[in-house]
Amino acid sequence: MTWLFDNEYDDEGFRRCGVTGLDVHRSVENHAKLFGLTAVVALLFGGIFAFTVAMTRWEVIGLLPAEDFYIHLSLHAWNLLIFWMIFTEIAILYVGGPMVLGRKLPFTSLAKIGWGTMVAGAVAVNYSIITTSAPDEAPLLTSYAPLPSSPLFYAGVIVFLLGTTIAALPFFVTLWRERKRRTGSLPLVTFGAFVTSIIAVEAILGGLVTFSYALAWRLELIATIDAALYRQLYWIVGHGSQQINLVAMITVWYFLTHVVGGAEIVSEKVSRTAFILYLFFINMGAAHHLLSDPAVTTGWRIFNTSYAFYGATFASLIHAFAIPAGIEAGRRKRGKGGGLFGWLTSAPWKNPVFSSVVFSIILFGFLGGITGVLMGQLQLNMAWHNTLATVGHFHATVVLGTTVAFMGLLYFLIRTMFMRRLAFPRLAAAQPYFYAGTMSIATLMLMYVGILYGVPRRTSEVVENIPGTEFSLAAAAPLFSVFGIFALLAVLGGVLFLVIALASLIVGERIESPEDNADLLPDGGAHGTAIDAVDEDDPVHAYEMRGTFVLCLVFMATFVVAYVLNWYLLSQLWSIGA
Amino acid sequence: MGSPLKPPDGNWWNQPINRRESIWLGLGAVWSMILFGWMSIWTREGDQNPIGRTYRVTEEEFREKIEAYKEAADETDDGIVPPGDEVYIAGLRYGWDGLPVVLEAGREYDLHLGAYDVQHGFSVRPEETLSKQINLQILPGYEWVVPMTFDEPGTYQVICNEFCGVGHRSMHGTFVVEEGDG
Ligand code: HEM
Numbered sequence: 001m002t003w004l005f006d007n008e009y010d011d012e013g014f015r016r017c018g019v020t021g022l023d024v025h026r027s028v029e030n031h032a033k034l035f036g037l038t039a040v041v042a043l044l045f046g047g048i049f050a051f052t053v054a055m056t057r058w059e060v061i062g063l064l065p066a067e068d069f070y071i072h073l074s075l076h077a078w079n080l081l082i083f084w085m086i087f088t089e090i091a092i093l094y095v096g097g098p099m100v101l102g103r104k105l106p107f108t109s110l111a112k113i114g115w116g117t118m119v120a121g122a123v124a125v126n127y128s129i130i131t132t133s134a135p136d137e138a139p140l141l142t143s144y145a146p147l148p149s150s151p152l153f154y155a156g157v158i159v160f161l162l163g164t165t166i167a168a169l170p171f172f173v174t175l176w177r178e179r180k181r182r183t184g185s186l187p188l189v190t191f192g193a194f195v196t197s198i199i200a201v202e203a204i205l206g207g208l209v210t211f212s213y214a215l216a217w218r219l220e221l222i223a224t225i226d227a228a229l230y231r232q233l234y235w236i237v238g239h240g241s242q243q244i245n246l247v248a249m250i251t252v253w254y255f256l257t258h259v260v261g262g263a264e265i266v267s268e269k270v271s272r273t274a275f276i277l278y279l280f281f282i283n284m285g286a287a288h289h290l291l292s293d294p295a296v297t298t299g300w301r302i303f304n305t306s307y308a309f310y311g312a313t314f315a316s317l318i319h320a321f322a323i324p325a326g327i328e329a330g331r332r333k334r335g336k337g338g339g340l341f342g343w344l345t346s347a348p349w350k351n352p353v354f355s356s357v358v359f360s361i362i363l364f365g366f367l368g369g370i371t372g373v374l375m376g377q378l379q380l381n382m383a384w385h386n387t388l389a390t391v392g393h394f395h396a397t398v399v400l401g402t403t404v405a406f407m408g409l410l411y412f413l414i415r416t417m418f419m420r421r422l423a424f425p426r427l428a429a430a431q432p433y434f435y436a437g438t439m440s441i442a443t444l445m446l447m448y449v450g451i452l453y454g455v456p457r458r459t460s461e462v463v464e465n466i467p468g469t470e471f472s473l474a475a476a477a478p479l480f481s482v483f484g485i486f487a488l489l490a491v492l493g494g495v496l497f498l499v500i501a502l503a504s505l506i507v508g509e510r511i512e513s514p515e516d517n518a519d520l521l522p523d524g525g526a527h528g529t530a531i532d533a534v535d536e537d538d539p540v541h542a543y544e545m546r547g548t549f550v551l552c553l554v555f556m557a558t559f560v561v562a563y564v565l566n567w568y569l570l571s572q573l574w575s576i577g578a
Numbered sequence: 579m580g581s582p583l584k585p586p587d588g589n590w591w592n593q594p595i596n597r598r599e600s601i602w603l604g605l606g607a608v609w610s611m612i613l614f615g616w617m618s619i620w621t622r623e624g625d626q627n628p629i630g631r632t633y634r635v636t637e638e639e640f641r642e643k644i645e646a647y648k649e650a651a652d653e654t655d656d657g658i659v660p661p662g663d664e665v666y667i668a669g670l671r672y673g674w675d676g677l678p679v680v681l682e683a684g685r686e687y688d689l690h691l692g693a694y695d696v697q698h699g700f701s702v703r704p705e706e707t708l709s710k711q712i713n714l715q716i717l718p719g720y721e722w723v724v725p726m727t728f729d730e731p732g733t734y735q736v737i738c739n740e741f742c743g744v745g746h747r748s749m750h751g752t753f754v755v756e757e758g759d760g
Pocket residue numbers: 050051053054057073074076077080081084085140141142391395398399403439442456457458459487488490491494
């Protein structure tokens with residue numbers, strides 16, 4: 001595998017990246033690659049179960065019997081939501097910290113120990129799921145006590161979380177040293193990575209408590225486990241890890257829209273304030289998952305689900321403007337933006353890094369963000385809770401949002417760190433369109449069958465047949481067929497990504513000189529010039545942001561319409577609750 | 579200003595904000611307050627809220643309550659006819675103790691929801707209109723008293739929508755809602 005780690009460096013171990021202009025040290029680059037590659041393995045493994053799970057839920061195919069279905073669903077959730085994302089996120093910390101700052105990675109042995117520990121934890125979790133046997137049940141993502149999971153499962157999760165903490169240490173040390181070395185603010189990307197890491201620490205602490213509690217109960221060190229307490233604890237890590245995904249993704253948005261799209265930060269103040277709002281409010285939202293629960297007070301549910309008066313939602317609305325505005329103003333500044341949308345139409349749409357990131361931004365917002373706020377309203381939650389609509393919501397966030405952004409990031413790493421041309425360049429240019437397009441439709445179908453037909457999540461049979469009754473949700477069958485077909489196509493889109501990525505790494509043509517990567521730069525311009533120029537007399541905030549404003553108004557209108565429709569549906573119900 | 583890869587230079591905090599961005603910030607802040615306000619108002623003024631009193635109960639206590647309730651109730655071919663306004667339902671692997679139950683349309687009942695073993699999902703919809711559906715989480719160790727008034731007669735189907743074990747998919751029950759007297 002050494003051929004993947006053999007870039008040329010100067011005597012001190014640095015090289016200048018021809019695309020970002022960053023001084024990249026060997027230690028940072030190689031460890032980021034290690035985590036990135038591991039993430040791809042998790043994506044591949046978890047992706048297999050996307051196929052089996054979706055083909056079981058499409059009951060016309062009805063691939064798996066119930067016993068196997070829950071095991072496959074558990075493997076799907078853990079490998080994709082946890083392992084694929086968190087291995088990528090450690091790579092993002094290394095890129096956002098030491099690489100952007102132009103430093104070495106300190107304590108590389110910790111990075112390696114952390115990696116090894118994470119891998120051991122991940123293997124243990126997978127093994128425990130595959131070998132689930134009575135009295136244990138498949139854990140799914142949540143392992144809701146008192147339904148028992150294998151002790152090895154809880155232990156594996158604890159090991160994985162500890163590994164993640166160890167792997168993050170070199171990042172913290174980098175920031176600590178940077179603080180001592182100089183005053184002044186961190187670059188925005190580093191700042192975003194920093195906020196991600198703080199949220200990660202909170203989530204990991206919650207996770208250690210949760211799974212230790214469950215392990216102690218499973219090993220009968222304590223006699224009983226409180227289902228409500230477990231849920232509250234579990235969602236500190238369950239929800240917190242989603243916020244890690246969110247903030248890491250937004251950091252990647254700022255990073256890649258700048259490097260390959262020519263975006264600039266239109267207001268450091270506004271963007272940083274939004275990150276700070278996340279820092280304070282976003283981890284509160286754990287009660288999102290407890291809105292239809294018996295054991296939490298109404299006041300706490302309302303305060304918590306609204307992240308204290310929608311502090312974090314407001315932050316997301318800020319990024320929703322700031323990022324496209326950065327592209328718009330940045331491109332107008334380079335003379336690439338005639339009319340209302342000229343900056344968009346002239347953008348590098350054939351570059352899969354750019355298209356992935358832009359689809360991620362749009363789809364996360366329209367499909368994931370809006371639905372998240374809807375189902376996060378105390379009362380609307382009753383219509384979404386535990387239905388496939390919930391699954392639709394989080395596939396819009398973690399697949400269309402985070403996974404698509406991370407795919408773009410990996411294309412970028414293949415080009416600029418593994419120094420390989422993409423194999424099958426035409427296919428690569430089309431892949432983001434195909435994957436994001438088909439997955440969007442599959443996701444929308446999940447939302448529809450959930451909301452309009454009340455189809456539950458986490459079950460292998462309910463549309464064609466419910467064992468023991470005449471009743472079934474047969475009316476949802478046509479929409480399920482649309483879901484099934486598009487889920488299949490989406491899986492194919494995922495396979496395409498893996499084929500392109502792996503083929504590029506193994507047989508991809510080597511990139512020898514900076515010119516080979518010139519096509520990655522916005523408008524092919526040479527680096528170190530236009531993209532980085534700071535011109536006090538030509539401030540970027542003074543450029544027009546008309547196009548972004550119009551897009552944001554369209555977004556707001558969609559939001560309001562979806563909100564009103566959901567409330568209308570709810571108000572049609574019989575009366576419930578005090 | 580400019581690159582997210584470079585430390586911002588100069589006095590970035592005092593840089594002006596684009597007018598359209600400021601307008602958007604205002605819109606966002608207003609919308610956030612509306613979202614919050616509507617949700618809180620609905621807890622007071624609205625008819626659908628996942629809100630009720632909650633009591634801690636052990637499995638044995640809840641079983642005893644349900645036994646006592648069933649003693650007092652009428653058992654008919656259609657299901658249990660509750661003696662008063664209190665209705666008891668417990669989730670267990672894999673069924674609903676207390677269902678089917680026969681209720682009157684338009685009358686307010688207090689549903690006492692609980693579980694004997696693990697977590698379950700209480701998902702209810704009238705057979706005829708699947709889009710009218712609500713979902714509540716049921717936890718062992720807790721008795722949740724949720725008032726409910728079924729406004730239309732008909733059969734309301736209950737399915738469990740929290741994974742509770744391999745037999746989970748067969749866990750279902752019904753409410754038989756009949757025309758009320760009044
Ligand atoms: C082509 C891609 C994918 C398809 C077709 C797909 C399909 C599905 C379906 C149908 C379910 C619901 C099963 C049920 O509740 O009965 C599901 C669950 C889930 N998926 Fe995916 N998925 C895909 C990709 C992903 C990715 C990339 C992630 C994470 C980044 C992910 C994370 C999850 C999680 C966390 C669950 C919930 C598991 C649970 O209930 O515990 N999926 N997926």
